[in-house]
Amino acid sequence: MTSAPVLLELHNLACERDERILFSQLNTRFYAGQAVQVLGPNGSGKTTLLRILAGVSREYQGEILFKGELINKVNWEFASELLYLGHLPGVKKSLTPLENLRWYAALQGAVSDAQLLAALEQVNLAGYEDTPCFQLSAGQLRRVALARLEFSKASIWILDEPFTALDKAGIAKLENRLIAHASAGGLVLVTSHQDIRFPQLQTLDLQDFAENSTVGENAHG
Amino acid sequence: MAKSPSLFGATFRRDLLLAFRHKGEMINPLVFFLIAISLIPLGIGPEKALLMRIAPGILWVMALLATLLSLDNLFRSDFDDGTLEQLLISPHPLYLSVLAKVLAYWLATGLPLTLLSPVLGGMLSLPSGAFIALCSSLLIGSAAMSLIGAVGAALTVGLRKGGLLISLIVMPLYVPILIFGASAVTEAARGNPFDVQLAVLGAILAIALLLAPLATAGALRVSVNG
Numbered sequence: 001m002t003s004a005p006v007l008l009e010l011h012n013l014a015c016e017r018d019e020r021i022l023f024s025q026l027n028t029r030f031y032a033g034q035a036v037q038v039l040g041p042n043g044s045g046k047t048t049l050l051r052i053l054a055g056v057s058r059e060y061q062g063e064i065l066f067k068g069e070l071i072n073k074v075n076w077e078f079a080s081e082l083l084y085l086g087h088l089p090g091v092k093k094s095l096t097p098l099e100n101l102r103w104y105a106a107l108q109g110a111v112s113d114a115q116l117l118a119a120l121e122q123v124n125l126a127g128y129e130d131t132p133c134f135q136l137s138a139g140q141l142r143r144v145a146l147a148r149l150e151f152s153k154a155s156i157w158i159l160d161e162p163f164t165a166l167d168k169a170g171i172a173k174l175e176n177r178l179i180a181h182a183s184a185g186g187l188v189l190v191t192s193h194q195d196i197r198f199p200q201l202q203t204l205d206l207q208d209f210a211e212n213s214t215v216g217e218n219a220h221g
Numbered sequence: 222m223a224k225s226p227s228l229f230g231a232t233f234r235r236d237l238l239l240a241f242r243h244k245g246e247m248i249n250p251l252v253f254f255l256i257a258i259s260l261i262p263l264g265i266g267p268e269k270a271l272l273m274r275i276a277p278g279i280l281w282v283m284a285l286l287a288t289l290l291s292l293d294n295l296f297r298s299d300f301d302d303g304t305l306e307q308l309l310i311s312p313h314p315l316y317l318s319v320l321a322k323v324l325a326y327w328l329a330t331g332l333p334l335t336l337l338s339p340v341l342g343g344m345l346s347l348p349s350g351a352f353i354a355l356c357s358s359l360l361i362g363s364a365a366m367s368l369i370g371a372v373g374a375a376l377t378v379g380l381r382k383g384g385l386l387i388s389l390i391v392m393p394l395y396v397p398i399l400i401f402g403a404s405a406v407t408e409a410a411r412g413n414p415f416d417v418q419l420a421v422l423g424a425i426l427a428i429a430l431l432l433a434p435l436a437t438a439g440a441l442r443v444s445v446n447g
Binding site: 054055056057058059075076079080082084086088089090091092093094095099102103104105106107 | 227228230231232235238239242243298301302303304306307309310311312313442445446
């Protein structure tokens with residue numbers, strides 16, 4: 001495992017929200033081929049950490065290195081290697097699944113419609129490609145978002161609660177997808193309140209880095 | 222990269238498609254423009270000379286208000302469904318994506334407003350010699366107003382009730398556009414040249430084109446961060 005290249009490296013990462021330190025002194029490395037579940041109770045900063053790593057939020061102290069370089073210096077390279085799925089699915093309800101995916105395809109470069117249709121078939125949405133998304137159920141909406149994984153060329157997947165609203169078969173399928181991505185040399189960072197367990201899954205417990213105190217006048221600058 | 226379809230084109234096409242799926246939102250400002258202008262002669266009487274004198278100002282003020290009416294929707298739905306954060310973290314320059322969104326927005330609101338304006342000008346007995354001035358000033362002016370309005374919309378998208386705040390932020394910046402736009406139409410109605418006013422409007426549009434998407438991009442990052 002240690003011989004695998006380091007994709008992401010966190011140095012003394014800390015984040016504070018409303019005078020409360022969510023986590024601090026967070027030092028860790030994520031290697032290619034890893035699948036990591038970020039653990040912690042509600043409000044412990046799981047989503048915040050993933051948003052920081054994805055570049056959505058920039059309110060943090062410390063350093064994030066991508067392949068050994070600070071992420072703000074290699075923004076373009078990092079962003080092209082990244083797939084982020086927040087707990088908002090990022091699906092336009094008045095568009096059809098296929099139209100939604102076409103936009104995502106443009107985000108990352110040439111993907112043919114045939115590939116997009118195959119991706120929809122992979123998430124069991126074949127036959128729904130021309131149905132407006134507002135007619136789909138919550139689980140199906142989630143699947144539209146998850147179809148992005150099928151044609152993604154990104155190596156780092158950051159998924160916030162991807163299992164929400166999925167049925168049992170969908171959860172199993174997604175687990176297999178994550179395993180396949182990790183064993184193909186990708187990195188998966190995931191949060192979930194569901195019990196997901198597969199042998200390769202590693203965990204990062206945010207409670208290990210939590211501060212129980214509030215921010216003092218001069219503590220932790 | 223060379224072969225990939227650009228995000229600019231994809232975003233532009235998607236937003237136009239969305240505009241046509243939500244025809245109600247698109248027609249709203251137009252209906253407001255139509256109703257407000259057609260009520261004016263009813264309110265102040267059909268006296269031709271008076272209507273002719275106030276027509277340029279009324280047309281421009283109503284066009285401005287109609288633009289303000291629809292601004293709030295520019296980034297709202299993207300923010301609510303999470304596509305805005307996807308846009309922010311994409312490797313593509315946010316400047317271009319913002320420009321694509323504003324262009325689609327302008328085509329769906331500013332352009333129809335401009336096309337409708339000569340009809341309403343006729344209703345206010347604006348001399349037909351001023352129609353070209355009216356259309357060209359509104360064409361340039363509404364584009365500039367869309368670009369500037371995008372900054373306000375981006376700043377307030379994170380707030381639940383941003384509608385009023387947008388007006389407060391954006392209105393002072395609209396004042397020069399209103400003054401020069403209405404003045405172009407007034408001069409044209411008197412039979413005078415109006416190219417100076419159009420040149421100033423063009424300059425405002427050029428500056429807005431350069432700076433407003435940058436400010437919008439920055440404001441979007443702040444709004445999504447919070």
